[in-house]
Amino acid sequence: MKKILISLIAVSAILLLSPQIFNTKAGASQPDVKVENSTHTTDQAKTGTAGDHGSGHAAPHIDGKSLSLLWIIPFVGILLSIALFPLLTPHFWHHHYGKVSLFWWIIFFGAFCANFSIGTGFYYLLEVYMLEFIPFITLLLALFTVAGGIQLKGDLAGTPKVNTIMILIGGFLASFMGTTGAAMLLIRPILKANEWRKNRTHIVVFVIFVVANVGGGLTPLGDPPLFLGFLKGVDFFWTMKHMLPLVSFIIGVLLVIFFIMDTYYYRKEENKPVKKADGEKLRLVGIPNMLLIPCIIGAVIVSSLKLGTAFTLHYVEVPLASVLQVAFLLIITIVSLRISDPSIREGNGFNWEPINEVAKLFATIFMTMVTPIAMLRAGADGPMGMVIKGVVDSNGEFINSHFFWATGILSSFLDNAPTYLVFFNTAGGNPADLMGVHAGTLLAISAGAVFMGANTYIGNAPNFMTKSIAEESGVPMPSFFGYMFKYSIPILIPVFILVTFIFF
Amino acid sequence: MGKNYYEVVFEGSYNIICGMLEGFILGKNVNWEWYSSKDAGIETETFTEIIKEWASLKTRLHHIVLEEDFHNALQSSLKDRGDQKHVKLKYTKSARLIKSCSFKFTANAFAKKYGEEIKAIIASPPAGVVIEGYTPVEELDTSAKGVELYAPVHDYTFRGEGTAKGEAGSIVAFRKVLNDHPLVQVSSIKLEF
Numbered sequence: 001m002k003k004i005l006i007s008l009i010a011v012s013a014i015l016l017l018s019p020q021i022f023n024t025k026a027g028a029s030q031p032d033v034k035v036e037n038s039t040h041t042t043d044q045a046k047t048g049t050a051g052d053h054g055s056g057h058a059a060p061h062i063d064g065k066s067l068s069l070l071w072i073i074p075f076v077g078i079l080l081s082i083a084l085f086p087l088l089t090p091h092f093w094h095h096h097y098g099k100v101s102l103f104w105w106i107i108f109f110g111a112f113c114a115n116f117s118i119g120t121g122f123y124y125l126l127e128v129y130m131l132e133f134i135p136f137i138t139l140l141l142a143l144f145t146v147a148g149g150i151q152l153k154g155d156l157a158g159t160p161k162v163n164t165i166m167i168l169i170g171g172f173l174a175s176f177m178g179t180t181g182a183a184m185l186l187i188r189p190i191l192k193a194n195e196w197r198k199n200r201t202h203i204v205v206f207v208i209f210v211v212a213n214v215g216g217g218l219t220p221l222g223d224p225p226l227f228l229g230f231l232k233g234v235d236f237f238w239t240m241k242h243m244l245p246l247v248s249f250i251i252g253v254l255l256v257i258f259f260i261m262d263t264y265y266y267r268k269e270e271n272k273p274v275k276k277a278d279g280e281k282l283r284l285v286g287i288p289n290m291l292l293i294p295c296i297i298g299a300v301i302v303s304s305l306k307l308g309t310a311f312t313l314h315y316v317e318v319p320l321a322s323v324l325q326v327a328f329l330l331i332i333t334i335v336s337l338r339i340s341d342p343s344i345r346e347g348n349g350f351n352w353e354p355i356n357e358v359a360k361l362f363a364t365i366f367m368t369m370v371t372p373i374a375m376l377r378a379g380a381d382g383p384m385g386m387v388i389k390g391v392v393d394s395n396g397e398f399i400n401s402h403f404f405w406a407t408g409i410l411s412s413f414l415d416n417a418p419t420y421l422v423f424f425n426t427a428g429g430n431p432a433d434l435m436g437v438h439a440g441t442l443l444a445i446s447a448g449a450v451f452m453g454a455n456t457y458i459g460n461a462p463n464f465m466t467k468s469i470a471e472e473s474g475v476p477m478p479s480f481f482g483y484m485f486k487y488s489i490p491i492l493i494p495v496f497i498l499v500t501f502i503f504f
Numbered sequence: 505m506g507k508n509y510y511e512v513v514f515e516g517s518y519n520i521i522c523g524m525l526e527g528f529i530l531g532k533n534v535n536w537e538w539y540s541s542k543d544a545g546i547e548t549e550t551f552t553e554i555i556k557e558w559a560s561l562k563t564r565l566h567h568i569v570l571e572e573d574f575h576n577a578l579q580s581s582l583k584d585r586g587d588q589k590h591v592k593l594k595y596t597k598s599a600r601l602i603k604s605c606s607f608k609f610t611a612n613a614f615a616k617k618y619g620e621e622i623k624a625i626i627a628s629p630p631a632g633v634v635i636e637g638y639t640p641v642e643e644l645d646t647s648a649k650g651v652e653l654y655a656p657v658h659d660y661t662f663r664g665e666g667t668a669k670g671e672a673g674s675i676v677a678f679r680k681v682l683n684d685h686p687l688v689q690v691s692s693i694k695l696e697f
Binding site: 468 | 612613614615617618645647648650651652653654655656657658660684686687689
């Protein structure tokens, strides 16, 4: 019944929106669709812009220049829903986030098909889901499943030294098993080690800073924005090579601050535990799953090989390498489930809900991103020219520090993956150019999206998860604004200012 | 009938005042109660005192809560010693009988274990303390069990707030018990004269 109601509201909204969208552009009485002699593949996206097509079939293509700004409403709507509903009405959101996501999807797709024809809508639907969404969600699925089969064990004292080492390990692992997996792996052992302490809030906050965010900056496996960049053609090792100095610098500074803070609070503790002589040493368990992490890296790298086309569906050529990547990742997921010790998954509180959430929400994010990205690709004269003008100087050169802060500030409040793509396309969206002449710009976008997700609870998905697990373990976590004013603004922002001066 | 307490303002060095009080107790060999407002979380300072402290850059006025017998014995001894000694009556700036004292608390827990801990503490306050306005709420949402990323809701929520009122000694002790629990927030103790 509720679904029917939501569908009716969505259809009504489409009917209300469509005439405005159709009539906003003078003279645009006909849908502005160009038919190009092309097909769109990931390989092409990796070597040029979406519009650079070769000869082939007559693939539909929307012209970003002639789009109305109203087309960003569903995209902004889903992002604001993700940002605001958990804060304002958490129980409603918990039970209905899938319906809210579906609502924005129907609004967008309905209006898109009504405006540009069902064929064009279907083309973009296939392109988005087959070339981007499916590889994205299968990677997250594999990483999450494998990470859920690994556990950090040991009788730890929760001293400043031990805590600092644990956060450092988590920061390192985040780049190879994803920030969500690393945070899930680390948060429970670190909470257990510090169970006896009264002041534990700062420890969880630094886990959010380092493990759930900054640590994920080294590879496309670490954080969804970087994987989206990889899907768009950014080389796997480019990210590692260029992000290493930044990630090392920020983690180094944050760990020094953490050690000083933790030492201060540790000294204030009244009842320090006696060190066990026969205590279990710190160790990772779940070795078979650890061996699967290099397999995931291999599967991701396979997708960048040029192996030709596996099949074509409604003008969309699906590369064989992409099909292989998805197949390998699914096999890794199944193998991980088969070989894992169930007690490890139980200890990690493993369930499928996080993947369920990502799938339902990102299915809409990816689809609704089609029009804003087309507008950004239209350049400074396009409908979103003001965004581009905000990050270029009078000579038309990119200002990297502006990219860093603009991507970062938006990533602090909206999900960082779509924010990364928005600025990736603001910078032209050409991976070859962005890895070469404009490497500094791509670095600024990557750093802003990955690092500044730590600025708020809503900046990156694992932040909320870490907070939630900590609260259930008896740690009093600050409110949304408490987190910002007590921790992220006084600690992270000065570090990011320093990063701006040193690196951009 | 509970004990009566006085809030006494002493002028001087904090450590010397503490030493004097402890020395007096040792000398009399009576186990009297006394609480430093600073350590016990008692709201005391007046706006004038804060300005004076800022102006002089040091704290000279110290609020101490003493039980009535202690206060009477101390004042009587100070009177007897006169003003020629180091410990003088004139350094006692004021003494007010406390009618009642209270503090507010709020608690939030997201696991049954911690909710039960808090409920147990609040359910058995020390003698002489009454809890007012305490209406705890417990919510269970079995669908929210497990790890979540974008829609995190706890499967168990406990919320409670209230006011604890009573005689100073018991209130100070109860506030410390609540304050020691990481999921309970307490306000400073308010005194009424």
